[in-house]
Amino acid sequence: MTASARAKAWFTGTFAAIAILAVLAAIGVAIPRNGLYAIVGALALLVVGATVYQPVALPVLAMPALVIVQRVGGDSTNLSFSDVALFGAFWAALLLGPRPWSRPLRWLLWLSAVYQVATLFTVIANPYRANTIEWFHAWLSIAGALVVGWAVGRSGFARTGIILYLIPCFLIAVLTCGVALGQLARGDTEPVFLDWPFYMHKNFIGDVLGIAALVLYARPPWLALPRWFTFGGFWLCVAAIAGSQSRQAVVGLGVAVLVVALRRGQDVRHTKLVLLAVIPAGILVFQAFQDQLASGNQFNSAYQRLTWFQQSLVVWNQNQWFGAGLRWWYTDRTGFNFQPPQAELEVLSSAGTIGLIGFIILMVGTLVVLWRVAPQYGTLAFTVVLSRLVQGQLDLFWVSIQTSVPFVIAGVCLGALARSEAEKTARGPDEATVSPALPRGQRVPV
Numbered sequence: 001m002t003a004s005a006r007a008k009a010w011f012t013g014t015f016a017a018i019a020i021l022a023v024l025a026a027i028g029v030a031i032p033r034n035g036l037y038a039i040v041g042a043l044a045l046l047v048v049g050a051t052v053y054q055p056v057a058l059p060v061l062a063m064p065a066l067v068i069v070q071r072v073g074g075d076s077t078n079l080s081f082s083d084v085a086l087f088g089a090f091w092a093a094l095l096l097g098p099r100p101w102s103r104p105l106r107w108l109l110w111l112s113a114v115y116q117v118a119t120l121f122t123v124i125a126n127p128y129r130a131n132t133i134e135w136f137h138a139w140l141s142i143a144g145a146l147v148v149g150w151a152v153g154r155s156g157f158a159r160t161g162i163i164l165y166l167i168p169c170f171l172i173a174v175l176t177c178g179v180a181l182g183q184l185a186r187g188d189t190e191p192v193f194l195d196w197p198f199y200m201h202k203n204f205i206g207d208v209l210g211i212a213a214l215v216l217y218a219r220p221p222w223l224a225l226p227r228w229f230t231f232g233g234f235w236l237c238v239a240a241i242a243g244s245q246s247r248q249a250v251v252g253l254g255v256a257v258l259v260v261a262l263r264r265g266q267d268v269r270h271t272k273l274v275l276l277a278v279i280p281a282g283i284l285v286f287q288a289f290q291d292q293l294a295s296g297n298q299f300n301s302a303y304q305r306l307t308w309f310q311q312s313l314v315v316w317n318q319n320q321w322f323g324a325g326l327r328w329w330y331t332d333r334t335g336f337n338f339q340p341p342q343a344e345l346e347v348l349s350s351a352g353t354i355g356l357i358g359f360i361i362l363m364v365g366t367l368v369v370l371w372r373v374a375p376q377y378g379t380l381a382f383t384v385v386l387s388r389l390v391q392g393q394l395d396l397f398w399v400s401i402q403t404s405v406p407f408v409i410a411g412v413c414l415g416a417l418a419r420s421e422a423e424k425t426a427r428g429p430d431e432a433t434v435s436p437a438l439p440r441g442q443r444v445p446v
Contacts (some may be wrong), residue, residue: 149411
């Protein structure tokens with residue numbers, strides 16, 4: 001064992017011992033007062049114990065929690081359970097995850113740093129609590145998500161992590177389809193909003209399941225997912241998206257599927273028949289938007305968005321360089337209380353011209369870096385980020401789960417690629433050509 005490995009093992013053991021003692025003490029105090037706290041503490045103890053056995057246990061176990069939208073904390077923080085899970089997983093991945101980081105990951109982290117510096121100006125120019133919290137939250141949603149995904153993929157748990165992420169997505173899809181069928185039986189064709197197990201907006205349902213459907217359609221061979229699993233899961237998610245009637249989810253998924261279907265070098269065949277559904281779906285979305293504008297109803301979603309676009313520019317004009325501050329819609333600083341439903345306008349009104357430049361550098365740079373990654377790994381990473389960006393052209397962009405999950409998946413892809421390259425190097429040039437066991441019909445990524 002090398003000196004660095006011994007140091008890491010010592011650090012892991014010390015960290016785990018301190019954490020276990022702290023959790024045990026907390027459980028002892030909590031049991032007489034609140035049994036729920038004791039249960040939470042016991043679960044935390046279980047996670048700490050798993051971390052002793054496997055340092056990246058927390059990032060892996062956090063994967064299903066990343067889609068839980070339930071809010072925690074007060075109005076001044078306004079964070080989700082997903083944010084809390086991502087925060088804990090990030091520190092475990094940062095302190096205990098594999099090193100060194102690959103070159104593509106380092107590039108993405110630098111791009112995230114550029115955006116953080118660009119938005120730091122609005123934090124300084126507009127000193128209020130929500131502004132500062134959102135600055136750190138945006139950093140966690142991009143850079144933190146990448147690091148968590150990297151730790152999962154690089155440690156060899158890419159398949160496990162993705163399956164754990166998909167399970168709650170399937171549950172959301174089943175609930176959505178069930179509610180949609182119930183509504184149709186009553187003659188109700190309105191979009192689905194879920195109230196159980198917690199409230200889920202139709203656009204949240206559509207965006208989250210759009211990313212899940214994309215993962216299932218791309219099905220890179222290194223995930224080794226069964227064909228029945230990806231086929232059934234994909235159409236289940238598509239049916240739920242249809243029930244939610246989330247237009248940005250349809251457009252985002254359609255654009256991403258088009259890229260996956262047409263890009264070469266992925267070592268997996270994708271049916272082109274799905275494209276026959278993509279084009280009509282896009283036309284229907286456009287036609288629905290046109291119909292809303294032609295109706296003259298000033299209160300429908302299309303007209304409401306146009307009004308918000310105009311008001312976003314009004315907010316930006318109040319401070320063109322630095323913006324009104326992140327989460328300005330939670331304050332009374334501007335006279336408006338809506339979150340701009342478009343990515344660039346949201347950043348422009350919040351962080352000004354400087355922030356928008358940083359955002360463009362972040363997103364364009366990220367797409368360029370991921371496109372240059374080997375197609376077997378880079379295609380999924382590229383398209384999940386692209387899909388999220390397309391979704392953000394039609395609705396809110398900086399929403400915790402919808403933003404962080406695509407970057408977690410991109411990190412998983414980069415980590416899996418780095419692990420594959422490390423294994424090939426360890427085997428040597430002669431053994432690297434030997435094909436490992438994979439499900440029938442799949443080829444080894446090259």
